[in-house]
Amino acid sequence: MAADTTGISESSYGVDQYGADQHGTDQYDADRQPNRNNGNDRGFWNRWSWAFFCGLFSIVGAISLIPSVGALVGEITLRRDCTEITDGTVTQMIFNPTDPSDDDSSDSWTPVFRYGVSGRIYEQRYSVASSDPWYEVGDAVTIRYDPADPNRYVVEGDHAPLMLYAAITVIFLGFTAVLPVAIAIKRR
Numbered sequence: 001m002a003a004d005t006t007g008i009s010e011s012s013y014g015v016d017q018y019g020a021d022q023h024g025t026d027q028y029d030a031d032r033q034p035n036r037n038n039g040n041d042r043g044f045w046n047r048w049s050w051a052f053f054c055g056l057f058s059i060v061g062a063i064s065l066i067p068s069v070g071a072l073v074g075e076i077t078l079r080r081d082c083t084e085i086t087d088g089t090v091t092q093m094i095f096n097p098t099d100p101s102d103d104d105s106s107d108s109w110t111p112v113f114r115y116g117v118s119g120r121i122y123e124q125r126y127s128v129a130s131s132d133p134w135y136e137v138g139d140a141v142t143i144r145y146d147p148a149d150p151n152r153y154v155v156e157g158d159h160a161p162l163m164l165y166a167a168i169t170v171i172f173l174g175f176t177a178v179l180p181v182a183i184a185i186k187r188r
Contacts, residue, residue, distance in 0.1 A: 054182040061175025068172050072165040079162065081146040082154050088115035088143035090135045091123060109133040115143040117150040124153060128160045 094110040108129035115122055122145075135141070142156035154161075 054179040058179035065172040068169045082144040088141045090139040111135040
């Protein structure tokens with residue numbers, strides 16, 4: 001061990017018995033506890049793990065946002081194109097049993113609508129199923145259809161598909177915004 005000019009020996013780590021390093025700076029706080037540099041000595045992973053996880057959420061959100069926006073735009077376009085009105089009837093309710101291995105899902109029902117356009121009968125399965133049946137067999141409904149393609153239709157007053165696609169789009173938009181929001185908060 002080398003001795004400094006005051007006669008106090010220095011440890012092999014360059015810090016004397018009083019906690020001063022070779023340059024005279026104190027490595028201990030006021031209570032003589034080792035100074036941990038106020039948390040600034042964290043490793044790379046600890047400093048950037050938040051960015052990794054936030055980035056992962058944003059990437060998944062952005063990838064999922066593309067088809068959800070496509071479905072929402074498709075539903076809006078369908079509603080815009082369906083300008084003609086006809087009467088329809090619920091002909092059946094299709095039972096969709098739940099997967100026994102999935103504890104979070106429940107049985108659902110999908111209505112089938114029958115309507116006529118220019119003497120031709122169309123029977124279409126609805127695009128949305130519900131756990132509590134919204135319709136019963138024999139219910140009369142008003143159908144709005146696309147005159148260019150009567151296979152394309154919406155049920156008058158039923159906004160469930162539109163609301164479903166809008167909600168999914170908002171959720172994925174929220175996932176996409178995680179990283180930019182985290183960066184904005186971190187800069188404060």
